[in-house]
Amino acid sequence: MKVGVIGLGSMGMGAALSLLRAGHEVTGCDMREAARAEFAAAGGAVAARADALAEGTEAVVVLVVNAAQTEAALFGEGGAASRLAPGAVIVSSATMAPDAARALAAKARERQLLFLDAPVSGGAAKAREGAMTVMASGSAAAFDKARPVFDAMAAKVWALGEEPGIGATVKVVHQLLAGVHIAVAAEAMALGIRAGADPRQLYDVVTSAAGNSWMFENRMARVLEGDDAPRSAVDIFVKDLGLVTEMARALDFPVPLASQAQQLFTAARAMGQGGKDDGFVIRVWQAMTGIKLPGE
Amino acid sequence: MKVGVIGLGSMGMGAALSLLRAGHEVTGCDMREAARAEFAAAGGAVAARADALAEGTEAVVVLVVNAAQTEAALFGEGGAASRLAPGAVIVSSATMAPDAARALAAKARERQLLFLDAPVSGGAAKAREGAMTVMASGSAAAFDKARPVFDAMAAKVWALGEEPGIGATVKVVHQLLAGVHIAVAAEAMALGIRAGADPRQLYDVVTSAAGNSWMFENRMARVLEGDDAPRSAVDIFVKDLGLVTEMARALDFPVPLASQAQQLFTAARAMGQGGKDDGFVIRVWQAMTGIKLPGE
Numbered sequence: 001m002k003v004g005v006i007g008l009g010s011m012g013m014g015a016a017l018s019l020l021r022a023g024h025e026v027t028g029c030d031m032r033e034a035a036r037a038e039f040a041a042a043g044g045a046v047a048a049r050a051d052a053l054a055e056g057t058e059a060v061v062v063l064v065v066n067a068a069q070t071e072a073a074l075f076g077e078g079g080a081a082s083r084l085a086p087g088a089v090i091v092s093s094a095t096m097a098p099d100a101a102r103a104l105a106a107k108a109r110e111r112q113l114l115f116l117d118a119p120v121s122g123g124a125a126k127a128r129e130g131a132m133t134v135m136a137s138g139s140a141a142a143f144d145k146a147r148p149v150f151d152a153m154a155a156k157v158w159a160l161g162e163e164p165g166i167g168a169t170v171k172v173v174h175q176l177l178a179g180v181h182i183a184v185a186a187e188a189m190a191l192g193i194r195a196g197a198d199p200r201q202l203y204d205v206v207t208s209a210a211g212n213s214w215m216f217e218n219r220m221a222r223v224l225e226g227d228d229a230p231r232s233a234v235d236i237f238v239k240d241l242g243l244v245t246e247m248a249r250a251l252d253f254p255v256p257l258a259s260q261a262q263q264l265f266t267a268a269r270a271m272g273q274g275g276k277d278d279g280f281v282i283r284v285w286q287a288m289t290g291i292k293l294p295g296e
Numbered sequence: 297m298k299v300g301v302i303g304l305g306s307m308g309m310g311a312a313l314s315l316l317r318a319g320h321e322v323t324g325c326d327m328r329e330a331a332r333a334e335f336a337a338a339g340g341a342v343a344a345r346a347d348a349l350a351e352g353t354e355a356v357v358v359l360v361v362n363a364a365q366t367e368a369a370l371f372g373e374g375g376a377a378s379r380l381a382p383g384a385v386i387v388s389s390a391t392m393a394p395d396a397a398r399a400l401a402a403k404a405r406e407r408q409l410l411f412l413d414a415p416v417s418g419g420a421a422k423a424r425e426g427a428m429t430v431m432a433s434g435s436a437a438a439f440d441k442a443r444p445v446f447d448a449m450a451a452k453v454w455a456l457g458e459e460p461g462i463g464a465t466v467k468v469v470h471q472l473l474a475g476v477h478i479a480v481a482a483e484a485m486a487l488g489i490r491a492g493a494d495p496r497q498l499y500d501v502v503t504s505a506a507g508n509s510w511m512f513e514n515r516m517a518r519v520l521e522g523d524d525a526p527r528s529a530v531d532i533f534v535k536d537l538g539l540v541t542e543m544a545r546a547l548d549f550p551v552p553l554a555s556q557a558q559q560l561f562t563a564a565r566a567m568g569q570g571g572k573d574d575g576f577v578i579r580v581w582q583a584m585t586g587i588k589l590p591g592e
Contacts, residue, residue, distance in 0.1 A: 098491060121505050135501055158501050166493060170501050173488040177480060177507035184476040184553045191540075192469040194549050195394060197462060205431055205454050205466050209417050211473035213509035244487075253490050253585055257480045260556050289549055 001025065001148050004053040004060040004080060006073045008035035011093070011120060012063035014127025015153045019061075020044050021130065022152035027053050029073075029080075050080035057083050059149045061091040063120070066239070067100035075107050089114040089145040093134070095175060095240055097247050098165035105138070105164035114142035117164040119171035120154075123231065131155035135174070137166035172247050175240040176258045181215035182237065182278050183261040189220055190285035199224055199294050219279030226295030228276040235274040237265045237281075297321065297444050300349040300356040300376060302369045304331035307389070307416060308359035310423020311449045315357075316340050317426065318448035323349050325369075325376075346376035353379050355445050357387040359416070362535070363396035371403050385410040385441040389430070391471060391536055393543050394461035401434070401460035410438035413460040415467035416450075419527065427451035431470070433462035468543050471536040472554045477511035478533065478574050479557040485516055486581035495520055495590050515575030522591030524572040531570040533561045533577075 001024045005016040008030035016028040016039055028039040029047040036046040047053055050073045053060065060080050062070050070092055074080050084090075090108050092101060092115065101117040108115035118136035126132055130153050136143070137160040150157045160166045188211075192202040203224060207217045222228070241262035248255040268274070268281045276283075286293060297320045301312040304326035312324040312335055324335040325343040332342040343349055346369045349356065356376050358366050366388055370376050380386075386404050388397060388411065397413040404411035414432035422428055426449050432439070433456040446453045456462045484507075488498040499520060503513045518524070537558035544551040564570065564577045572579075582589060 123506075133501075133505055156504065158497070160497055160501075161494070169488065169491045169493050170498055173484050173491070173493065173498060174502055174505060174507040176484045176487065177502060177509070177512065180476070180480040180483075180553070181507070181509060184473060184480075187476075187551055187553050188469050188472045191472065191544060191547075191549055191551060192465065194547050195465045195469070195543065197465050197469065198456070201454070201456055202466055202469060205429075205456075206470055206473060208452065209429055209470060210419075210510045210514070211470040211477070213473070213477060213512075214506045216473065216509075218506070247491065248487060251487075251490050253487055254581070255483055255487060256556050256560065257476070257483050257553060260552050264552065285550070 001059060002054050002057045003149060004029060004057045006050055006060060006062045006080060007064040008039055009063065010124035011127045013039065014124060015061055015063060015132070016044060017042055017128060018130030018153045019149065024148070024152065025054070029053060049078050051078045051082055053080050053083040055083055056085040057088060058085050059089045059091065059146060060084060061093060061149060063093050066094055067096035067104070070094050070096065070104060074104070081111055081113070084113060086112060087114065087145070089116060089142050091116050091118045091146055091149060093118050093120045095119050095171050095243060096168055097172065097243055098168040099250065101168040102165045114139065114145050115164060116142045116146055117167035119167055121174065126155070134158065135160060135167050135170045137161045137163055172243050176244045176255065178215055179237045179241045179244070179265070180257050180261045181213040182219050183264045183281055185213065185216040185220050186279060186282035186285065189223060190282050190289070190291055193291045194289060219277070222277055223279050223282055224294045226293065228280045230275055230277045232278050233275050234265055234268045234278050234281055237278050238262070238269050238274065241265060297355060298350050298353045299445060300325060300353045302346055302356060302358045302376060303360040304335055305359065306420035307423045309335065310420060311357055311359060311428070312340060313338055313424060314426030314449045315445065320444070320448065321350070325349060345374050347374045347378055349376050349379040351379055352381040353384060354381050355385045355387065355442060356380060357389060357445060359389050362390055363392035366390050366392065366400060370400070377407055377409070380409060382408060383410060383441070385412060385438050387412050387414045387442055387445060389414050389416045391415050391467050391539060392464055393468065393539055394464040395546065397464040398461045410435065410441050411460060412438045412442055413463035415463055417470065422451070430454065431456060431463045431466045433457045433459055468539050472540045472551065474511055475533045475537045475540070475561070476553050476557045477509040478515050479560045479577055481509065481512040481516050482575060482578035482581065485519060486578050486585070486587055489587045490585055515573070518573055519575050519578055520590045522589065524576045526571055526573045528574050529571050530561055530564045530574050530577055533574050534558070534565050534570065537561060
């Protein structure tokens with residue numbers, strides 16, 4: 001199958017390599033030369049612009065940062081739409097507001113293109129293994145057309161209904177939980193340190209008990225090691241909790257915990273920590289209280 | 297071993313029955329006649345007042361509601377201290393502030409009694425199986441003396457150090473996480489419902505992904521079933537998040553997420569939901585926004 005992948009970041013590169021491994025004819029598109037060089041070295045075709053995808057591309061996976069980039073990459077000047085075969089499927093996988101996903105779906109429909117609102121999760125490592133999780137909504141025809149793509153890149157595809165926007169909704173709600181769980185993991189670890197608990201013991205107790213979360217276990221392990229290299233950065237949650245509060249506001253819906261967590265990630269960004277691993281939002285408490293983090 | 301258990305609530309009854317099963321000579325103490333009758337029917341001795349424990353009791357497990365009740369049950373008028381054998385061990389298991397645990401330890405020391413600051417977790421079912429988790433700190437002598445008690449009632453005993461107060465600290469930090477995780481589970485589920493996601497699908501996606509927490513998985517299952525019978529009630533988290541904010545204030549330490557979660561449980565209590573299962577803090581969002589909960 002002729003497949004395009006737009007955006008060769010950590011998730012997009014993983015998807016593109018997985019598709020290539022599955023035997024598809026893949027063009028990877030990214031403005032950054034280093035990303036193109038990496039994918040070319042793996043045997044893929046590359047393009048610097050979305051309108052340089054292969055003529056007659058049957059499926060395009062868009063893994064850019066947000067809705068605006070997705071819109072530009074598909075339907076803007078120099079967008080991919082002109083290169084797509086009739087009846088091709090767009091797999092729109094950036095995290096975005098449900099309204100934005102619905103607007104993109106409408107534009108695809110005008111052009112007789114199939115569309116899946118299909119955010120992903122799982123992180124860079126799972127993306128490389130072809131084991132992402134996809135939370136998708138769209139027509140049965142779009143799912144059918146996208147099946148070979150999902151077979152190559154995903155371990156689990158949630159089919160959440162016919163209506164575009166549900167995939168985005170579920171992803172945004174998921175990010176609400178993920179973001180608050182990271183921020184509260186930091187709050188708890190910081191308080192424990194200040195109160196004189198041993199951070200490692202605290203981690204061991206919590207991860208064996210009912211106070212555990214996937215994020216506490218994963219991110220506080222990095223805090224204990226003092227490893228702030230970004231697998232997922234503080235800036236991602238400034239953005240994603242921004243989507244949460246934006247979606248909630250549009251629905252006249254109060255999200256006090258998500259709003260508070262967003263402020264904490266924003267504080268970390270203000271401190272120059274935006275590019276650090278997201279669990280290092282704990283440095284907000286460090287700045288306020290002078291606690292010593294493990295390994296410092 | 298002659299053991300007393302003060303407080304035959306869901307956790308205390310479980311501990312007392314487990315101790316009885318292990319062959320100890322157990323007196324269960326509770327003001328409530330129904331609780332005493334239940335324990336007597338299981339073959340245990342009972343007492344309505346702490347100073348009616350067996351003379352020469354070697355270990356007393358205190359599983360009342362808070363520090364004030366623990367203090368009264370041990371050292372108040374009619375307290376258990378007068379019934380304890382020389383060198384007996386007090387296992388203080390109510391959730392309380394670290395300062396309160398240290399004050400109790402000092403009073404025990406004055407009376408030449410051993411003391412463990414030993415909060416528990418695991419819920420009523422695990423308590424009945426003798427499979428609680430204990431987070432304890434205190435002297436090696438106190439741990440030695442308490443070993444037969446822990447063997448009978450706990451699946452896991454965390455030995456967190458020599459100093460009373462560390463057990464309480466770890467438990468309070470654990471409750472910070474538990475409370476915020478329940479409140480944010482409700483916030484996320486409520487937002488998803490308002491945004492049109494199917495609650496069951498949302499639950500399935502989240503519990504298979506990085507946004508999961510132990511509490512989301514456990515408590516939102518009950519919300520999906522519309523089962524608000526209290527296993528752990530809203531009021532418990534009004535109290536425990538109160539301990540979190542009290543401990544944090546004493547340390548000049550900001551806990552914005554715990555404070556926000558406390559306000560949400562307080563709102564649920566204000567609505568008359570204090571006795572309902574804690575995940576039904578989701579009714580705060582229902583009251584504000586009119587969403588329909590599953591099964592309603």
